Amino acid sequence: LFKSTPxxxxxxxxxxxxxxxxxxxxxxxxxxxxxxxxLPRAEVKLEGTSVLLVGVSPFxxxxxxxxxxxxxxxxxxxxxxxxxxxxxxxxxxDYCRADRGLIDSWLxxxxxxxxxxxxxxxxxxxPLSVLTVLSLPLxxxxxxxxxxxxxxxxxMEQNTSHVALxxxxxxxxxxxxxxxxxxxxxxxxxxxxxxxxxxxxxxxxLGSMLEAMPAMQxxxxxxxxxxxxxxxxxxxxxxxxxxxxxxxxxxRALKALTESQGVANASSVLMIGSAARARSGEMKSAFDVxxxxxxxxxxxxxxxxxxxxxxxxxxxxxxxxxxxWSSKDAARKGYETIANKSKELSVEGLEAxx
Amino acid sequence: LKHSFSAxxxxxxxxxxxxxxxxxxxxxxxxxxxxxxxxxxxxxxxxARLKIGDAKARLVNGELRxxxxxxxxxxxxxAEEALSLILGPRRSEAMARIAEAANGFLSARARxxxxxxxLRERPREAMFRMQEGSKEGAEDxxxxxxxxxxxxxxxxxxxxxxxxxxxxxxxxxxxVNKVQAAVYAIAAIQDSLASKDQKALGDALGLLSEVxxxxxxxxxxxxxxxxxxxxxxxxxxxLAKINITGADWLQ
Numbered sequence: 001l002f003k004s005t006p007x008x009x010x011x012x013x014x015x016x017x018x019x020x021x022x023x024x025x026x027x028x029x030x031x032x033x034x035x036x037x038x039l040p041r042a043e044v045k046l047e048g049t050s051v052l053l054v055g056v057s058p059f060x061x062x063x064x065x066x067x068x069x070x071x072x073x074x075x076x077x078x079x080x081x082x083x084x085x086x087x088x089x090x091x092x093x094d095y096c097r098a099d100r101g102l103i104d105s106w107l108x109x110x111x112x113x114x115x116x117x118x119x120x121x122x123x124x125x126x127p128l129s130v131l132t133v134l135s136l137p138l139x140x141x142x143x144x145x146x147x148x149x150x151x152x153x154x155x156m157e158q159n160t161s162h163v164a165l166x167x168x169x170x171x172x173x174x175x176x177x178x179x180x181x182x183x184x185x186x187x188x189x190x191x192x193x194x195x196x197x198x199x200x201x202x203x204x205x206l207g208s209m210l211e212a213m214p215a216m217q218x219x220x221x222x223x224x225x226x227x228x229x230x231x232x233x234x235x236x237x238x239x240x241x242x243x244x245x246x247x248x249x250x251x252r253a254l255k256a257l258t259e260s261q262g263v264a265n266a267s268s269v270l271m272i273g274s275a276a277r278a279r280s281g282e283m284k285s286a287f288d289v290x291x292x293x294x295x296x297x298x299x300x301x302x303x304x305x306x307x308x309x310x311x312x313x314x315x316x317x318x319x320x321x322x323x324x325w326s327s328k329d330a331a332r333k334g335y336e337t338i339a340n341k342s343k344e345l346s347v348e349g350l351e352a353x354x
Numbered sequence: 355l356k357h358s359f360s361a362x363x364x365x366x367x368x369x370x371x372x373x374x375x376x377x378x379x380x381x382x383x384x385x386x387x388x389x390x391x392x393x394x395x396x397x398x399x400x401x402a403r404l405k406i407g408d409a410k411a412r413l414v415n416g417e418l419r420x421x422x423x424x425x426x427x428x429x430x431x432x433a434e435e436a437l438s439l440i441l442g443p444r445r446s447e448a449m450a451r452i453a454e455a456a457n458g459f460l461s462a463r464a465r466x467x468x469x470x471x472x473l474r475e476r477p478r479e480a481m482f483r484m485q486e487g488s489k490e491g492a493e494d495x496x497x498x499x500x501x502x503x504x505x506x507x508x509x510x511x512x513x514x515x516x517x518x519x520x521x522x523x524x525x526x527x528x529x530v531n532k533v534q535a536a537v538y539a540i541a542a543i544q545d546s547l548a549s550k551d552q553k554a555l556g557d558a559l560g561l562l563s564e565v566x567x568x569x570x571x572x573x574x575x576x577x578x579x580x581x582x583x584x585x586x587x588x589x590x591x592x593l594a595k596i597n598i599t600g601a602d603w604l605q
Contacts, residue, residue: 016542016561018535026527029534036459036541037511039466042500044477065478079482109485111478111492 158334
């Protein structure tokens with residue numbers, strides 16, 4: 001504001017006083033006051049990526065906005081948190097019967113959709129997972145990552161997870177699925193912190209997916225056009241030559257792991273590798289090894305990210321498009337147990353909400 | 355005919371000293387107020403408006419004597435009203451309106467500047483808070499809010515300009531400039547508090563002190579104020595104490 005210099009009636013530049021020290025004339029403030037009406041333009045610069053977390057903890061992501069959705073005894077609505085009122089003994093259906101517009105209006109109010117890239121990471125076994133899947137728009141800049149219930153989950157969790165996945169498929173909302181059991185067993189070596197396990201270890205693959213968002217969006221929505229909605233996430237984290245001899249051998253191990261999980265007939269593959277920059281050539285060879293012999297793959301993409309913390313360690317991830325997931329869903333057993341007892345808590349119950 | 359009324363007669367009528375002289379033109383049935391010292395300021399009003407014909411103020415031996423009108427309250431009120439018509443609004447009333455308009459402008463501007471700064475610094479939180487309860491989309495809401503802040507600031511400025519207009523306020527150029535300097539100084543205090551610019555804050559406080567003839571607080575003493583507080587606390591006080599002399603006011 002004080003960058004403008006006042007002048008007296010004779011035109012002398014003056015300090016901020018009433019009378020000119022040179023001529024004694026009045027220092028004129030008319031134009032300076034008129035200038036006060038010139039306001040700066042509204043500038044809204046948001047983080048390029050927004051992440052919605054449902055039933056999972058936040059993770060590191062530079063320049064990323066994190067917001068979370070959960071239930072609690074008391075409702076709460078802030079820019080980065082929406083807590084819906086807990087329904088005693090409530091299952092996914094009870095939350096779906098609540099106001100579905102709540103999530104959408106909150107995500108609009110906190111400008112979630114204004115970021116260029118959007119990711120939703122949700123625990124599919126969480127009571128709000130079905131409501132979340134039903135509330136999300138079919139937006140090509142949105143990537144949904146779901147943690148599916150497995151053998152270690154309760155029947156109710158398995159029921160919720162299976163229905164959420166079905167909801168995603170029926171809505172044709174692309175989703176990348178990782179198993180909660182596998183995530184629980186995951187370990188990761190971080191340069192600064194050492195070994196981390198469980199969801200803390202899964203944060204790194206999630207971080208890599210955030211870095212590879214444009215490729216993720218392209219792959220997921222390209223597959224959706226071909227009718228492939230569900231993608232299976234396979235991760236070989238913190239691999240090293242001491243264990244696998246080379247990235248190519250690590251890729252063979254990842255492929256064997258993938259086949260053992262019954263995801264052999266993938267129709268699309270997105271490979272994401274993170275390694276020291278000097279090893280990018282080896283990562284490309286590793287991608288070739290993984291894709292070799294996968295004859296049913298109609299689209300493949302490869303992304304190499306630079307990992308800077310530990311030079312000897314590298315990660316390999318495969319996002320595999322498959323429409324066979326539902327029949328092999330480990331949560332199916334628990335789903336049926338609950339669905340047989342309560343018809344409402346079945347895929348048929350979901351139909352009424354779509 | 356030239357008539358004058360004395361300070362004593364005006365004081366007897368219960369009014370503060372205004373000074374000046376009246377020229378009553380019986381033929382044209384107009385009354386003209388002329389300051390005999392300093393710069394000329396004339397006001398010509400019709401006798402009818404003065405209600406001279408209704409004997410609320412009377413010519414006695416060629417002089418308009420307000421003190422002779424009587425001491426009845428009703429008559430005094432009428433006489434005061436007649437003087438207001440000649441001499442413009444009373445200083446306190448005009449100054450109160452100017453202070454209100456200046457305060458309105460400073461508050462509107464502070465609101466707009468603070469909202470724009472918050473949008474720049476904490477865009478999500480700002481938009482979330484502003485948009486709560488609104489059904490509009492973010493883009494529409496932002497465009498509408500920005501337009502509102504600008505128009506509210508401009509309207510408040512127009513209102514201040516109208517109130518300080520010499521014809522309405524009775525202020526001379528020096529008086530108007532003092533009000534403008536005070537408004538500018540308070541806006542500068544608001545901005546320098548927000549940007550934590552000690553040098554600018556010192557300059558602004560110095561200017562405000564000169565205008566209001568109040569001892570300038572040190573920048574340290576106001577460091578804890580926020581822009582809104584500066585408007586609420588400083589503006590009315592400083593504007594009320596602007597040193598506009600009687601001569602300034604009348605001329």
